[in-house]
Amino acid sequence: MASGSADISTILDRILDAATDNLRIAKILVQMGLDPNNVTYDAIFNRLLEILLHNITLANLLAAIGAGFFVATLLMRTMVPLRVANMVGCVFFAAFGALSANVSTFLLYLLLLPINAVRLRQMLKLVKKARHAAEGDMSIEWLKPFMTERKYRRGDTLFELRDPAKEMFLTVTGKFLVKEINVEILPGALMGELGFLTPDNRRTGTVECIEDGQVLTITYERLLEIYFQDPQFGYYFLVLTSQRLLQNIQRLQDQLAAERAAGAAAGAATTNRIA
Structure with missing residues (x-):
């Protein structure tokens, strides 16, 4: 076992001897406080250990702890x-910036704290609202801060x-018409959410403004x-779109039933005239 360790040490020493022939490497070794003419594996290890111990300060x-948390952020998915x-x-x-008298570092991370705090508060509110939505509260109010305002005039x-x-659109004021199914959309309704789910992201209908109004949009x-x-927002959106699809199915069923009733009434009237 000792012989194996000696062999590895000897090999490393030979590699280091060959490397020191390079002038650039020699300069680096000098900067590290090592003698390029007498470099061994043990000498490098001891020098690195000395540098580490010399720089251990609060x-x-x-x-180092801050760097650990920074690396942790790169591994997080949410x-x-x-x-x-x-x-x-x-x-x-x-x-670290305060103790090392590095004003720029201190001010940079001090300013990043409130920025992250504000974003964290927004995210927590979003999570809370999404959880309420998943539990059955289908209000869309929580999404408004993420939307932008747009106005339409009649005929647009x-x-x-x-x-x-x-x-996607959220109606605030005015009236809008889905032309294919002749359905009016009143304030407080969503429009365009189904396009988010279609494979090619295409509109499933035509919507026209029939009364001047305002909408909120979100890409x-x-x-x-x-x-x-x-x-959890994905679950909320699934429930939302499922409700819209069920409403459309119910509307089509009602229209079909009305057409059948009208057809039956017309048939009965025709029979009565013949009779």
């Missing part, structure tokens, strides 16, 4: 724990059948971002 220890880890890391880095077309679908990219921040 400030560097705090920086935004809430990522923001928490980022805030903790900012605290350690700010403390919001989108047409088979158009590329890139955003599908933003919806995806919200989904990845809180996957």
Whole structure:
């Protein structure tokens, strides 16, 4: 066993001897405080250990912990724990900047703290609202802060059948008409959410403004971002679109039943005239 260790040490020493022939490597060794003419594996290890022990200070220890939290954020898949880890890391880095008298580092991470805190608060509110939605509260109010305002006048077309679908609408005021099924959409209703689910992201109908109104819009990219921040939003959206599909099915069934009743009434009237 000792012979094997000696052989490895000898091989490493030979590699180091060959490497020191390179002038660049020799300069690096000099900067590290080593003698290029007498470099061994043990000498490098001892020098690195000496540098490490010499730089063990409270400030560097705090920086190392902060770096650990930063690396942890790269491994996280959801935004809430990522923001928490980022805030903790900012605290350690700010403390490092204060102890090392590095003003720029201290101010940078001190400013990042409230930014992360605000975003974390938004994410927590989003998670809370999405959980309520998953439990049956289908209010869309919680989504409004993520939407932008847009106004339409009577006669304007919001989108047409088979158009590329890139955003979802929430009606605030006015009236809108789905032309294919002759259904009016009143304030407080969603439009365009089905285009988010179609394989080619195409509109499933044409919507026209029939009374001046205001809508709120949100892009599908933003919806995806919200989904990845809180996957429960995906369940909420599934329930929402399922309700819309069931409503459409019920509407078609009612129309079919009405047409059958009208046909039956017309047939009865014809029979009575013949009789």
